Amino acid sequence: MTTAKTVSGRRPENLLLGAGLTTLAFFCVALVGALAKVTGQYTSTGVLLLFQNFVGLLFLIPVAVRGGWSFVRTDRFGLHVLRAGAGTACWYCLFFAITVIPLANATLLTYSAPLWMPLIAWMVSRQRISALTLIGAGVGFIGVMFVLQPQGKSFGAGELSALAGAVLLAVAMMSVRWLGATEPMARLLFYYFLLSTVMALPIAVVDWQPFPKETWMWLGALGFAQVLSQALIVLAYRYAPAEKVGPFIYSVIVFTAVIDWVVWRHSPTLLTYAGMVLVIGGGLIAIRAKSTAREPETVVEADP
Template sequence: MLASASLFALMAVSIRLASAQLHPFQITFFRSAFGALFALPLLIGPGWSLLRTPRFGFYVMRCVLGMGGMLAGFWAIVNLPLAEAVALSYSSPLFVTIGAVIFLGEVVRLRRWSAVIAGFIGVLVIVRPGSAAFAPGSLVALLAAGLTGAVTISIKSLTGSEPADRIVLLTTLLWVPLSLPAALAVWQWPHADIWPWLGLSGALGTGGHYCWTRALRLAEASMLAPFSYLQLLIVAVLAWWIFGEAVDHYTALGAAIIIGASLYIAQREHALARQRRASTPQARAEPPI
């Protein structure tokens, strides 16, 4: 998870550098295309059998949601201060909790709902609706976070039965055709100095996705959550160093509230999952993933 957070932070910087010429929708396509190329070595050994799955329809649904989140997220990275875009992306666990109630029928009690409300207060601190500092683009960042929350729910389902290599490879391959229509609408050929950043975004994105999927298979999300927040620190430092962007007090305070709420939600989910395992003898007998 530490590697994943670091790679995704560097990917955000490469996306911003590529945006000197290209629209974020086109960057999304090249990130997907190069990402698929860097994922192809996963076929070494298992061969094309790695792509066979009884859950292909589920993959397509997950990739449609993921592509929507990627398009919105890349737009936010290009058009908002980097630290603000990443901080708002951390509201994703709040949407996961709401989605678990709506789509999975999960029972969420007062303490977790309180954390969700606190998290959205943190969002309001960053966004500051009604003030002169309000940027409508922040709503796009929140859309990306909501779609990422839906993807998180889906990937938790996949990691229980599908190998991490298949999840990464099928996802990256499906993203290429899904990202093409939006890219064609704003298409222009990249200049020579932009290609390295496009290739780097694909390599970093695939590496980050692979490490993230591996981490979710090896350990519970609640334990991994604190390590993922390293991304915000790296992005904040690099945004200051490369682009001269300083993190304002509102973004820092709002990010702290969102992260605190997300960590509390993760801790509560871990505690409840442990209680369920302890009360189910059959579950105790199952080997760890």
């Protein structure tokens, strides 16, 4: 996910290593979706959501304790709540979508979020949208339409949920962009995992149902994959600027399509392939537009 934040004190640039770490981070994001699809056979979406965030919180609590009050103090708590709420709702939509439509389709539709960001930015600030950004968004939305009906099927709840997740993800990405101007990355992650765990807890309680003992292993793996994606993306931007490796965010679409094909035998149709190319291409055009506009350097986060 793309978020704006000025980076200082970075190590000497190593573009190859930065790109490799970024790609590995988004492979972990693809694993989160795949593990959620597997684990969802044994438990509810609410439980998946809770453990995805709770495991991350366990890793961040020692950091917060070590940092003390200066680490947790924030003047932008409301924006943290907005980010966590939008992100939690996004993941819920994605986890539901992958239970009824192919994993690759659900992920592609959800990760069309960058295409919605110019519209959200315009609604908030009435900031003029560049022609290149509009072209990129238009190309990407054509790809979305290809994926919505790849085999002439009717628009269903899974597709609607994934698209809702995309809009929510765009809101979460924009909120992190605003937070990134003043908040360090570790604090962003701490409040995200803390607030998302609190928000997911009542959903998990309502959705709770007994599950086999082996499900605990899958739930732990799901949470660990989420944490690992975060650690890798933070590490990646110590070695390379986001404007150069940011486009690797779209590798999650490719990884997910391969996993979906190998594990669940969902072979993408020609229209799905075309949709992938257009969504990725549209996103890259939009990224290029931002780079040309010389915006502040951005940091890409792997989760909402």
